[in-house]
């Protein structure tokens with residue numbers, strides 16, 4: 001006799017299983033990746049229909065299975081429905097879900113990822129369209145910081161000088177490089193460096209409502225895309241698609 005247990009979780013991904021079932025990849029509220037089967041979810045009459053779509057948060061009852069947990073009940077907490085009806089919001093949210101899927105390793109808990117994910121998805125659902133890119137950038141930066149890759153921005157990561165006059169950014173070392181240490185590192189303007197520091201320190205509400213200069217938004221997004229791609233072992237298809245113009 002197995003005992004069901006309650007879990008609040010965000011759906012990251014759905015995969016078809018057999019005729020009517022779905023395997024859900026979930027981010028639990030303690031930051032773990034959990035994989036669970038929702039039996040019959042593809043039938044139109046399923047009680048799970050519409051409640052466990054990617055980007056939705058639900059309170060689940062799960063029964064432990066041999067390899068996958070089994071969903072016995074699901075109640076919606078926040079569907080984030082606005083993310084699925086708008087192309088720009090949907091492509092931006094896909095980046096968040098895909099990066100979380102690749103970042104959160106099974107069994108390795110990083111509790112803060114769940115709160116960051118929910119705050120980011122709410123911001124992407126409600127912010128003005130022209131603020132979506134900086135919101136995605138802040139998510140990448142904060143998620144990497146939680147994952148153990150907090151960019152070093154206050155001084156040269158190599159020689160510890162202030163790196164005041166012109167700087168680059170080392171993807172490998174994860175920080176600012178002064179001109180003497182810079183070599184072939186991607187350049188980092190003073191404005192972009194300040195913006196990265198501000199994004200790290202600010203809430204998602206503040207980030208997604210601020211009027212920020214487009215040039216630095218573009219530069220910081222490009223840099224964070226390279227940084228995430230360099231350090232995460234898997235191919236980030238949603239991020240590539242978004243960076244190549246799939247979304248504002």
Ligand SMILES: [Zn+2]
Pocket residue numbers: 156157158159160161177178179180181182
């Ligand atoms: Zn240096």
